[in-house]
Amino acid sequence: MALITGVTFANEHSVPFLAANGFHGSITTLGKMTHGIEIYLSQSNTVEISPDGKTAKIGGGIRARNLTDALWSVGKQTVTGACECVGYLGPGLGGGHGWLQGHHGLISDQYLSFDVVLANGNLATIDENSELFWGLKGAGHNFGIVTSVTSKIYDVQYPNYAIETIFFSGEKVEEVYQLANELWITNSTAPEGLNHWSYWFIDPTIDPEKGVDTVDPIHTAPFHQLGPIMSQPQSGDYRDLAAWTGISLADGPCQKTGNANPRFPIYLQAYNPQAQKQVYDLFRETTTGPATPFAGSLSMFEGYSQQGVRSFADDASAFAYRSDNLLVAPLLIYPPSKELNEAAQTLGNRMRQVLFEGSGQPTLNTYVNYAYGDETSAAWYGSDSWRQERLAALKKKYDPEERFSFYAPIA
Template identity: 65%
Template sequence: MHHLPLKLAALLASAAAVSCQNYAQLAKQLSNTAQIYQPGTAAFNAAVLRWSNYSTPVANVVVVPGTENDVVQTVKFANQHSLPFLATNGVHGSITTLGKMTRGIEIHMSQLNSIVVAQDGSTATIGGGVMSKNLTDALWAVGKQTVTGTCECVGYMGPGLGGGHGWLQGRHGLVSDQYVSLNVVLANGSLITVNEHSELFWAMKGAGHNFGIVTSVTSQIYDIQHPNYAMETLIFSGSKVEAVYALANQQWLTNGATMPVDLINWSYWYFDPTTDAEKPVIAMYLIQEGVNKVDAAHTNPFLKLGPISTESVSGTYRDLAAWTGISLSDTPCQKTGNANPRFPIYLKSYNPIAQGLVYELFREATTAANSPFGHALFMFEGYSQQGVKAIGQDATAFAYREDNLLVAPLLTYAPNGPATDAIASALGNTIRQILFQGSGETSLNTYVNYAYGDETPAAWYGSDQWRQNRLSALKEDFDPAGQFSFYAPIRS
């Protein structure tokens, strides 16, 4: 007879004991609005379904808190039964470290979705389960707005804990730069308020996934100053890749040039055989606030390069997600069963030669016969940076305020076993390495919210030793057992 190791046997026995009592003990401690979903139910299946179906966390039960105290009680229950736990909301994090959760409790934050605007109109208190679009719409209805993630179907808190880029960051800074205070449930189940007087405040703004579950946050909000927006879309042949990005450098990124505060430049690469049957196209977006048509000073230089097509649209701030293909109804917001790994890198400017090299790799991957990556997308996000750079480089755990571009291939594919996963990993990392070498930087800077998972804490949180030391010390103080270590852990 084979005997299980004592530690494993104890864990299995604990899990079985919890299963047998059907979490009745926990249910007695929760509010009457909380819900517990068991495996095999439609509610459970919907709650654990993720946007990226690769290296996903595994839960034995889902708890949906109805109150802040429900989160406290769930964490305490998990600790009593030696169960891992993971808070979820928008489920767009695709980092492979999530796969290290192989059992335990998913704490689904969706019911903590209140939005309360302060009487003076300067702040709003936002539940930890609020989604970005819901916050935008609720604030818009009272003439207010704040920085949120750009994609409508992501949570508000998740991006912010990693810094959080958004359309309004040129005016106001990152999502996390708006935080005034946070209510946080720590690993030991205690509930604390974190603000400028707490040493944890610095860490929550950039490395917050490592320290607790945010049940609510009070953030700065602003009067709507520029409701109207315009966008010019220019579709280029891939043969013009070096020229397009050399021009982007010249316009906004080199020789003292900077992105105007009212302008955002995004671009996508994707294979669209109806436009070009042989190679991916470049979709260049020029987005300007406060106008009904993008200024010709921005569009004319690109028009001279000879795009395949152009399109002008005008509307309001709330149209931006649909214009850029990331609204609730667009493909990136659907849970299709695909794997969606990303391989992000921050850059200060484009290296046109490196752009040409990675374009060829992307072309081969998306157009080769029987390639699994035919629906891959390459994303280049160029936001205005004035609000981000106005805040001190050492003011928060977010380390990359001096970088101007967020670049990431998104290698969407249908999961087909370890061999395909390995090909995706090799391709994504090769692309990123070429961009890194072309940047001339000495450290790899990556956006933790897009991370693939094989990066290092130095890449996620900054390579300065003082940053690593400070985060490690805070981790030892607030989460010594490493219970918050499933998302880009400061230490493994």
């Protein structure tokens, strides 16, 4: 196998190596690789469905849209990331959020086994009988190159979806997020198919639902009472979700523009409306106008349904943040330069710090797949001492020379 040969060669000659597929993360720790061998997995893009139709063996280089289409063509689906152009497996190695997580859990919760080239060049199959199985599902970038994964798949039960995109002016920030807390975050009766997103940039609040042609007004009517600029309902099927939320293959985030686009993620339990307003004012001030280098930037507020995620125990995998409700990430877009890189780091962390202080949370919890790079290992993988100790022990055993040390390395 060529990949094993490549890893063995790199080890024998002390050459760094890095595997890549869908370019999901833009973390600064990747900059520590100043030379070496890139192993591009794009040709590993097969999908083999088991005879019973309950599992599929999926190549490590497949993109999310390709997997969705392959499964949909035979009436199947599984949890993938929301953006179409990123790899399927990369997000899963960091836990992995997606539209179907309310029903089935995280991307990584679907994994039954991994075929992985370890740091020593050996190919191994890792399943629930291996101690490494736990670590690969949440901190997987640290332990090997996954050539394929066997995942649970499901029948397409509800082909129809609906969305209502509601646009608000900036003066409504506090009211909108206070209402979001009341209707979605603290509402124990919210259905498992209801997801709510908002963007600062085009400012939609997004509610995709499964098995419907319109969004139930119970989820949207209170927002209409706030006086939005406009509202845009749409209906279609699961494959339309990425286009509705601006992350399809044809949309800007999937184009190669040469711009830098770092995120500054934080998990939250709920919105602090006053902190939201403070960050919004800072965002507007620094990203508006012809002189700013950050024009076109956005902030993402992802509220996926959590029922499926919380059906797994907190210690089920290396993913640490099953109890957090919201994934928030200011995303700055600009032409890269040393000066602007430093300015972006300052601005992004400033916005994140306001959200963190407003949350009242004791620790900064971040999504490793969105990480900027200056966060700590505890922020990426959980601050509990037992988590850090378990990951460190796995790292010492399976990658003692830290060959996999470029993407959010375990401390």
